[in-house]
Amino acid sequence: MDKHVLVINASPRAEGNTEALCDALIAGAKKAGHRTAKINVRTMDIKPCLGCYQCxxxxxxxxxxxxxxxEIYTALDQADTVVFxxxxxxxxxxxxxxxVIDRLFAVAAANNMQMPQKEAALLIAAEDAREENFAQIVPYYQTCLVKNLNWIDRGMVLAGGVNMPGDVQKTPYLKQAEDLGASL
Ligand SMILES: Cc1cc2nc3c(=O)[nH]c(=O)nc-3n(C[C@H](O)[C@H](O)[C@H](O)COP(=O)(O)O)c2cc1C
Structure with missing residues (x-):
């Protein structure tokens, strides 16, 4: 079954390492017949959560x-899989x-604190390639974005050792991202 895959790219750097991972995942997802959408947060005006609890x-x-x-709320509504x-x-x-994650609270609040069920995946670009560099982001993703939202984890690409734009092109991580997209 084809899915609707939403990729939320939070990198402020156009065509940086994170965006290359996004595009590779999207290429894989398209090959597998999925519909895809990429949202570049850098082009958007997204304000922090006010904590007003009006939601x-x-x-x-x-x-x-x-x-x-x-725009993200609408895209989220249509998505089966959300790639952070x-x-x-x-x-x-x-x-x-x-x-963006803080503002998802309003979606949960509008649904009796029960997020509509979706699949999740994580793409990370980082300068440091050591495993310990990801010791906080991995449990954060697994706890906040998978367990707490009650979503299904479809995988992660942790692209360490990339710093300047283009660095990721010389690594196996683009293939990993493409394979992840194809496996969704
Ligand atoms: C404010 C800031 C904080 C960063 N913190 C880390 C970090 O904690 N660990 C790390 O490995 N790289 C860190 N980096 C490096 C970026 O993760 C790295 O350059 C990445 O490739 C940027 O992705 P982009 O090309 O999509 O912008 C940091 C960079 C900036 C600008």
Whole structure:
């Protein structure tokens, strides 16, 4: 069955390592017959969560803030699989991705704190290739984006050892991302 695969690219660097991973995953997903969409957070105006809990009170659709998060809410609604793609910043997803994740609270709130079930995958670009570099991002993904959302993990690509744009081209990680896309 073909799926709708939504890739959320939080890298501020156009055509950087994270975006190359996204494009490789999308190429694999397309080959497998899936429909794909890529959202580049860097082009969007997405404000941080206000913590106003208006979403819990049923106000907003699903959030009272009127900004480009609306586009992500619509895309999310249509997606079977959501790919979270971020450069590693200070051992975590970057602030752009964290802002998007915070704003997902409103979707859960609009659904009695039960996120609509989806599949998840993670793409990370990072300078440091050591396994310990990913010791925080992996449990964060598994806890917050898989267990907490009650989503199904479809895999991760942790592209360590890439720093300058284009570095990822010389690594096996693009193939890994393409294979992950094809396996969805
Ligand atoms: C603010 C900042 C924080 C970073 N923190 C880390 C880090 O904790 N670990 C790491 O391995 N690389 C870190 N990096 C390097 C980036 O993850 C790396 O350059 C990555 O390839 C960037 O992806 P992009 O090409 O999509 O921008 C950091 C870079 C920046 C700008």
């Amino acid at each position: 819990l009170a049923g106000k907003g659709t699903p959030c009272i803030q009127k900004d480009d998060m609306k 793609a971020s450069p590693l910043y200070w051992w975590q997803v970057n602030a752009q991705m964290k802002t």
